[in-house]
Amino acid sequence: MSMTTPPGWYPDPATPTVERWWDGTTWTAHTRQATAPTTAVAALPAPGRGRGRAVALGAGAVVVVAAVVAGVVVIVGGDEEKDPGTAGPTSATTTTSAPTSSSSSSPPDEDPTKVFDQINGITLPVIKGWEKPEFTSGGAPTITTVGEYPCPGATNKQCRHGTVSSLSASGTDAATPEAMAKEDIALAADAFFGDDVFGNWLYGDIQSHKQVAARPAVVAGRTGYLVRWQVTTGKGPGGYVQSLVFPSPTGSESPVVVRFAFDAGADGPPLAAMDEITKGILPIGSATGGGVGSSLTPGS
Missing domain, CATH: 3.40.1000.10 (Mog1/PsbP, alpha/beta/alpha sandwich)
Structure with missing residues (x-):
């Protein structure tokens, strides 16, 4: 099932006390002080790292997502890949939910x-x-x-x-x-x-x-x-x-x-x-x- 994260404020992977605006495709320059804990979906790339790379999961592949600021661990077919700098909003579920009422498809500047x-x-x-x-x-x-x-x-x-x-x-x-x-x-x-x-x-x-x-x-x-x-x-x-x-x-x-x-x-x-x-x-x-x-x- 496709996992996408809607636009909104999410914890900044590099600064836990700050939330950064995700426009649905990539991180933007908009930040604010963290307010309340949010529930996000799918792993998002860290600011400045582009959109990350997609990983195709074949039959029998296991995905383990660690919802920690330091990073995520992805195990695909037994091969472990650690990328401590790409942690974004994560969730072990495949459902999509907006984290806060302030989420919107429009960036804050609008x-x-x-x-x-x-x-x-x-x-x-x-x-x-x-x-x-x-x-x-x-x-x-x-x-x-x-x-x-x-x-x-x-x-x-x-x-x-x-x-x-x-x-x-x-x-x-x-x-x-x-x-x-x-x-x-x-x-x-x-x-x-x-x-x-x-x-x-x-x-x-x-x-x-x-x-x-x-x-x-x-x-x-x-x-x-x-x-x-x-x-x-x-x-x-x-x-x-x-x-x-x-x-x-x-x-x-x-x-x-x-x-x-x-x-x-x-x-x-x-x-x-x-x-x-x-x-x-x-x-x-x-x-x-x-x-x-x-x-x-x-x-x-």
């Missing part, structure tokens, strides 16, 4: 309610009135307000009333999220309201700014810091920018920077959306923020 930042281990929430843009600057994980309009300073260019992007902190000697946020805010203002990569002044350049917020915030279960500016531009109603810095909830907890830019006009999103999005930033695979600094809340 979740319409989230944008995944795999490098930093977080998701950005797609709140009401926002969407995943088809194209992003530099490929950074980004959410934007729905729809475009002619930029105030360049009518042949299209702008968005709100944009939020995440990136890894780099090129800084700042040692704390507070110091990084205070250093990054000017870069965020210039990135959104300055000239673009083609030298177009989409908002007529920044004329002035004033700080309207600077405070600790909890993001994805980690204590971070945010700085918010109101900027006046040469064209258009001006706007608000925010730099939010916090340790990544995974790996070495490297600093993550999330930059916000909102138009200040009547068509711009409300400032409350900055806090709503901040609260909705979660570790990949988690439904709650929780964790270090959870006694603080964004906006406190």
Whole structure:
């Protein structure tokens, strides 16, 4: 009988505390912290090893599958073959069952309610009135307000009333999220309201700014810091920018920077959306923020 494993989250053979997404054919790059034990079927190859090789079982052949992370042992016609690096979800049965309710034929990145930042281990929430843009600057994980309009300073260019992007902190000697946020805010203002990569002044350049917020915030279960500016531009109603810095909830907890830019006009999103999005930033695979600094809340 053919044994196939449906797409879903399964224990990573190389890291027992992590689950990896199996798309029905091969392992993907999507990972999350292990949740509850799962029941999978058939041996799957380890990530990066391809699809493995098929073994034809003749009459009298015996298959022994050891459901251990270290590997599997296959005995075919009396010849033993050990491959400690190819263990995947295994089961001694030939029935197919999805391990968890989160299993689906669609990869995690196709979740319409989230944008995944795999490098930093977080998701950005797609709140009401926002969407995943088809194209992003530099490929950074980004959410934007729905729809475009002619930029105030360049009518042949299209702008968005709100944009939020995440990136890894780099090129800084700042040692704390507070110091990084205070250093990054000017870069965020210039990135959104300055000239673009083609030298177009989409908002007529920044004329002035004033700080309207600077405070600790909890993001994805980690204590971070945010700085918010109101900027006046040469064209258009001006706007608000925010730099939010916090340790990544995974790996070495490297600093993550999330930059916000909102138009200040009547068509711009409300400032409350900055806090709503901040609260909705979660570790990949988690439904709650929780964790270090959870006694603080964004906006406190």
